[in-house]
Amino acid sequence: MGMTMAEKIIAAAAGVKEVKAGDIHTVELDRLMSNDGTTHLTIDMYNQLKEPRIADVNKLVWIMDHNVPCDSVKTAASHKKMRDFAKEHSIRFYEGAGVCHQVMMENHVTSGELIFGADSHTCAYGAVGAFGTGVGCTDYLYAMVTGKSWLLVPETLRFHLKGKLSDGVYARDLILSIIGMIGANGANYMAMEFGGEGLKTLNMSDRIAVCNLCVEAGAKTALMEVDDITLSYLKAHGREPKHCFASDDDAVYAHVYEIDLSTIKPIVAKPHFVDSVVDAKECVGTHIDEAFLGSCNNGRIEDLRVGAELIQGRKVHPLVRFLVVPASAEVYRQALSEGIIDTFMEAGAIVMNPNCSVCWGSCQGVIGENDVLISTGTRNFKGRAGHKDSFVYLASAATVTASAIKGEIATADMI
Amino acid sequence: MENFSGKIWVLGDDIDTDIIIPTEYLALKTVNDMAPYAFSPLRPELAAQIKEGDILVAGKNFGCGSSREQAPEIIKALGVKAVIAKSFARIFFRNAINNGLLLIENDKLRDAVSEGDEITVTINETIEHKGIKYPITSLPQNLVEILEAGGLVKAMQKRNR
Numbered sequence: 001m002g003m004t005m006a007e008k009i010i011a012a013a014a015g016v017k018e019v020k021a022g023d024i025h026t027v028e029l030d031r032l033m034s035n036d037g038t039t040h041l042t043i044d045m046y047n048q049l050k051e052p053r054i055a056d057v058n059k060l061v062w063i064m065d066h067n068v069p070c071d072s073v074k075t076a077a078s079h080k081k082m083r084d085f086a087k088e089h090s091i092r093f094y095e096g097a098g099v100c101h102q103v104m105m106e107n108h109v110t111s112g113e114l115i116f117g118a119d120s121h122t123c124a125y126g127a128v129g130a131f132g133t134g135v136g137c138t139d140y141l142y143a144m145v146t147g148k149s150w151l152l153v154p155e156t157l158r159f160h161l162k163g164k165l166s167d168g169v170y171a172r173d174l175i176l177s178i179i180g181m182i183g184a185n186g187a188n189y190m191a192m193e194f195g196g197e198g199l200k201t202l203n204m205s206d207r208i209a210v211c212n213l214c215v216e217a218g219a220k221t222a223l224m225e226v227d228d229i230t231l232s233y234l235k236a237h238g239r240e241p242k243h244c245f246a247s248d249d250d251a252v253y254a255h256v257y258e259i260d261l262s263t264i265k266p267i268v269a270k271p272h273f274v275d276s277v278v279d280a281k282e283c284v285g286t287h288i289d290e291a292f293l294g295s296c297n298n299g300r301i302e303d304l305r306v307g308a309e310l311i312q313g314r315k316v317h318p319l320v321r322f323l324v325v326p327a328s329a330e331v332y333r334q335a336l337s338e339g340i341i342d343t344f345m346e347a348g349a350i351v352m353n354p355n356c357s358v359c360w361g362s363c364q365g366v367i368g369e370n371d372v373l374i375s376t377g378t379r380n381f382k383g384r385a386g387h388k389d390s391f392v393y394l395a396s397a398a399t400v401t402a403s404a405i406k407g408e409i410a411t412a413d414m415i
Numbered sequence: 416m417e418n419f420s421g422k423i424w425v426l427g428d429d430i431d432t433d434i435i436i437p438t439e440y441l442a443l444k445t446v447n448d449m450a451p452y453a454f455s456p457l458r459p460e461l462a463a464q465i466k467e468g469d470i471l472v473a474g475k476n477f478g479c480g481s482s483r484e485q486a487p488e489i490i491k492a493l494g495v496k497a498v499i500a501k502s503f504a505r506i507f508f509r510n511a512i513n514n515g516l517l518l519i520e521n522d523k524l525r526d527a528v529s530e531g532d533e534i535t536v537t538i539n540e541t542i543e544h545k546g547i548k549y550p551i552t553s554l555p556q557n558l559v560e561i562l563e564a565g566g567l568v569k570a571m572q573k574r575n576r
Contacts, residue, residue: 024555037441037481037482037483038482038483038484038485041484041485045568048568048572049568049571049572050572072442074442074443074444075442078442118482119481119482120480120481120482120506134482134506135482135506135509135510136482136483136484136487136506136509136510136513137484138484138510138513138514138566138567138568139509139510139513139567141568142567142571145571150557184429184476184479185429185475185476185479185502185504188476188502188504188505189505215506218476218479218504218505220505273429360438360481361433361437361438361439362438362439366439379431379433379480381431381433381434381480382431382433382434382456382457383433383434383437383455383456384433384438386439388437388455388456388459
């Protein structure tokens with residue numbers, strides 16, 4: 001019987017020839033990412049163990065991104081704990097380099113790996129055909145100490161892409177449309193696999209945006225077929241693939257969806273659920289107080305270019321705070337060299353250092369009671385970006401920037 | 416694990432981790448400090464009303480969102496004996512078991528109960544509500560061991576002994 005990509009990666013990590021959905025296997029992890037959201041908790045638990053040890057320190061990557069630079073005395077204490085532990089144990093450590101998943105994509109992840117990240121959006125790594133999955137700090141600790149964990153082999157939903165996104169429509173609109181179609185738990189416990197001719201029209205930034213958001217449909221992981229685009233991305237970043245797995249023709253899928261990319265339109269996810277999606281046109285005219293362009297989902301150079309092109313020669317609406325937060329230092333420097341940062345500042349945007357920002361309701365830019373935010377972030381849950389009685393709309397970089405200019409939700413074609 | 420009875424609190428679908436514990440309270444020092452703010456975006460009064468041994472009954476996709484492990488820890492810290500939902504988001508499911516919080520899936524109970532009702536859980540067999548028994552599946556033995564130890568770290572310590 002044929003296997004899916006997810007099954008092949010788990011089989012390799014479990015050291016067996018064949019696995020099938022529903023089996024439980026003990027697997028060897030290739031990489032373990034943790035950030036300042038929960039690493040202090042992992043360290044506390046580690047220190048409670050009798051004779052604790054790290055199975056293979058070379059697998060660990062620790063990244064500060066959730067509260068960078070530190071914003072309170074309490075956070076400073078948990079940061080110090082993480083920084084000191086990383087130093088003491090010679091753990092690969094980043095601070096100020098960017099949002100964890102972007103830093104991982106730029107520096108570490110490669111095709112065919114099995115990666116645990118103590119962050120739900122770890123499924124982003126599927127963009128290069130790696131099995132990334134989010135875990136809590138206890139699962140992380142277990143993997144850190146033993147090098148292993150157990151995994152239930154997921155069923156796979158296959159998304160067969162054809163055609164090409166229309167001008168003014170982005171990968172972000174695609175994945176929000178898919179989440180709207182299958183629902184916030186439509187892929188619960190499952191892998192979401194993407195392939196087909198249409199995939200070749202999506203660049204690496206698009207692919208990361210799609211995979212990153214799959215957890216909002218409940219997915220355990222997301223996986224994209226490895227192709228020339230993947231291999232040239234890896235090469236440009238000095239890495240080789242570990243395995244280039246593709247699903248077999250007779251692989252068993254829970255369901256196969258055919259998606260014609262040319263039918264996708266600009267989308268907005270309304271408060272307070274990511275699957276609460278509508279045609280962006282239905283939200284036009286909705287009042288906003290703040291706009292956010294950034295996050296591991298949509299803060300790459302490609303996204304900043306979209307925003308900069310729209311706002312060039314225009315101004316941010318006087319009643320709107322427009323936050324621009326590059327996803328990594330690499331992205332920030334590229335944006336500087338292209339004059340993009342200057343364009344945003346000239347327009348009156350607030351450009352900030354790479355971090356998770358208001359996407360998770362911390363760092364700076366938190367919104368107050370009754371405030372409305374339009375965001376390229378990952379979630380729009382009630383209270384996610386600040387006050388419990390505030391509202392978050394999710395949209396593409398183009399829709400967010402257009403809205404920042406208009407002072408109300410607007411699509412790029414209205415600018 | 417022993418059978419138990421308790422009073423229930425009823426919640427809806429898609430109870431996400433930011434509702435269970437909003438970001439702004441994650442900087443507090445301990446889960447006990449955070450616990451009073453559990454569910455505050457949705458029901459600010461709820462955390463103070465939950466008593467030791469109570470049970471949460473919810474709709475589909477309970478615990479969706481972030482991997483923050485404080486979410487199940489806080490529910491446990493409130494004294495909640497178990498969460499029964501139509502379905503659980505997968506990261507939350509692992510985190511709950513790893514912290515010794517019992518989760519039970521049942522897709523019928525939620526729509527049959529009212530808040531404040533009493534239910535009785537017979538482990539690996541049924542949930543009883545007003546004379547009606549709802550069958551539940553049994554948990555795999557390795558998960559039972561983790562739950563009985565009070566979580567994965569405690570189970571590891573036990574094994575190492």
